Amino acid sequence: MWHALILCPLTPCFVGSLRSCSSADCFSKVMPPRKKRRPASGDDLSAKKSRHDSMYRKYDSTRIKTEEEAFSSKRCLEWFYEYAGTDDVVGPEGMEKFCEDIGVEPENVVMLVLAWKLDAQNMGYFTLQEWLKGMTSLQCDTTEKLRNTLDYLRSLLNDSTNFKLIYRYAFDFAREKDQRSLDINTAKCMLGLLLGKIWPLFPVFHQFLEQSKYKVINKDQWCNVLEFSRTINLDLSNYDEDGACFSWQNVHCRQWTWNHQH
Numbered sequence: 001m002w003h004a005l006i007l008c009p010l011t012p013c014f015v016g017s018l019r020s021c022s023s024a025d026c027f028s029k030v031m032p033p034r035k036k037r038r039p040a041s042g043d044d045l046s047a048k049k050s051r052h053d054s055m056y057r058k059y060d061s062t063r064i065k066t067e068e069e070a071f072s073s074k075r076c077l078e079w080f081y082e083y084a085g086t087d088d089v090v091g092p093e094g095m096e097k098f099c100e101d102i103g104v105e106p107e108n109v110v111m112l113v114l115a116w117k118l119d120a121q122n123m124g125y126f127t128l129q130e131w132l133k134g135m136t137s138l139q140c141d142t143t144e145k146l147r148n149t150l151d152y153l154r155s156l157l158n159d160s161t162n163f164k165l166i167y168r169y170a171f172d173f174a175r176e177k178d179q180r181s182l183d184i185n186t187a188k189c190m191l192g193l194l195l196g197k198i199w200p201l202f203p204v205f206h207q208f209l210e211q212s213k214y215k216v217i218n219k220d221q222w223c224n225v226l227e228f229s230r231t232i233n234l235d236l237s238n239y240d241e242d243g244a245c246f247s248w249q250n251v252h253c254r255q256w257t258w259n260h261q262h
Helices: 002-007 012-020 023-030 041-069 073-081 092-102 109-118 129-139 143-147 148-158 160-174 184-195 202-211 218-230 250-261
Strands: none
Touching: 073 129, 092 143, 109 129, 109 148, 109 160, 109 184, 148 160, 160 184, 160 218, 184 202, 184 218
């Protein structure tokens, strides 16, 4: 560079410009820009591997989470055998442990709703087929998933159509399978479970059942109780004394309404 400057005639203007700039500025103007140092091949591979590992871990954790969220028949089957006996049935002992695990009392109405969703045929028992079919429809294969579904099951009682289906199901679910009627004590318990908190006249009706001589309730009577609770005013102002009530003998029904009105 300096040989080029000696050979080249310097004008006063050019010399002045050289004097006016700092050595660093002049050097930067004359010298070509420095190239960035490229990482060594080993460093480059290490960085790529680190990024790849990070991406894989993120993908793997997402995949595992997705697999855990997706319903698994195998996992549901393993869950069933945590409570079932050698006969492939969850019986009273297993049911007690099951209720404890999901944090629900056995007599809680949500257990009746769950039994309805499983289409269980016998109170206090879940068969393998009922479990798999019902839990598949609910997409539950673990205790935690079922716990998170309990609010949904309770909400079904707020729908009048679903409530009627559950109410009708309760009769067949609770009765002895060799009997066509429901014994009065079981009926009072089930009616209290289903209507006790939503029908203001239930305490009076329960007292009527306590004082009656009935030993059993048939399905027509059972269904008519629900209809009565939904259609008759609290003051019984729209009660027709000449009409049949619950399909029972009118004298007993009239006696109950007379007791309530006086």
